[in-house]
Amino acid sequence: MQAEWDVVIVGGGPAGMSAALLLGRARRRVLLCDSGEHRNDRATAMHGFLTREGIPPAEFRRIARAELAAYPGIQVAPVAVTDAQARDDEGGFAVTLAGREAPVLARRLLLATGLRDELPAIEGLEELYGRDVWHCPYCDGYERRDRPLAVHGAGREAVRMALEVRGWSHDLVLCTDGTEIPARDRARLRGLGIGLRESPLVALEAEEGRLRALRFADGSALPRAGLFLSMPQRQRCELALKLGCELTSRGLLRAGHDGSTCVKGLYTAGDSSPHLQMAIVAAAQGTMAAFAINADLLRQDLAAEQRG
Template structure:
């Protein structure tokens, strides 16, 4: 593998692929590293992506990789980045299983987030099919059907208020976490049911949710479940390099993905923006544009330097 790159992009989802595409069109030498772990791996389809509404996530990635083959400066490596450090000329990056380090003038992290799912028997069988984390992505297909939201406290209430746009047959399950009086009144006004007993199992058939089972023995028939689950960064590289997080746990970055670490950019769900695949792709392009503008300035300055006598 070549030892020096204009940019290394870490993450092979919509953000990383979009960044690599734009940088390839700018005639940059780009290495895209994809660990093979993606937040939407279990999803049946992606939605809200213009011209690709309903496409399986893996198919979108396959098509994007095919497009990248047209750009001779872009290489895709199925590997995990295990370490990165900043140096004067850019970044030194280590890949899992590789002894020799790679050097890159700029680094773009598009590693995404991980949903911290509750330990619910039956959830694994339906996750991505009839249980999800985003109503904008999957609510339309279950519109007007009996739905449930599972989440603690204010996080669960907020999700329930969102999901009500897709169905008025809705129940919020809090697992016993406290709900204040104002939120209780709001739920009651909107006819959103409230179940505070602990949820102990999800009854399913062939990946289709059928009912929720509670600790008191009660069973509630439902056709879809949205989880208001906490998230964490999939990768710690940004923090190791010196980035700080926002209050919500995202990497602190500007609108173009630039971070407080010179030459380091972030894009996609890992950054503080709306978490949609099409938004992640746009962020990848924005970060790549800003990154390339920096490289252009560096190149022009280098050309202006007088040659040594």
């Protein structure tokens, strides 16, 4: 592995790989670091990605990596990034890779590390997450349309998700674990025929690996075919905060439309920034960030040539 790169990309999902593709085509030297952990590892299929509808995430990554391999300037490394430090006033970084003592140097750094979902402590959830339990109705609602569904979560975000999911099924129940729901929202849910269960959800009952019912703390059970989670999320990687990035009120990285952050030379793309959390959107963000990075490097290169 060479010691100096035009761009180091952290994260090997749709955002990171799309950015690597455009930068490789711009003849940039790109190191794409993929730790092997991806937010959609538990998903059985990706949806909403034109020409790749229903593809398993692992197969999507295999095809994408094969396409990246055609560009000699791109190297994909199955390694985690453990640290990064700004090294000059030109936007450069020293990036530490797991298992490697000396850092690699990057003129620009792109973080495409995504988010980590904080799953609630519900018995049986781990076994069903990604199969009959999800976090995005746009990604997985169609396959359970008109089936008995439920939403689990707290506060206004859970109510918002319940209103969304009703577009896929009118047989719907919101499970709140007893958290406060304002009277106005209660009336709205009731008027739309959305049920409300306030007893804590303690277990998911499965049969032959598929969700069959929700079990509550009061002993009651509710037959359901799918469950959507409105749950907290946090940054998967702490590098952005360490480097001085700002967060929004929702815990997402504050960035411009091109992925630029308040830290010179540092860009972000994908679910970690405030945009729709879908694979096709993340891929587009990666492309936009790559375009901005290459334009940034071009300005720097041309200025250096003129000084020389």
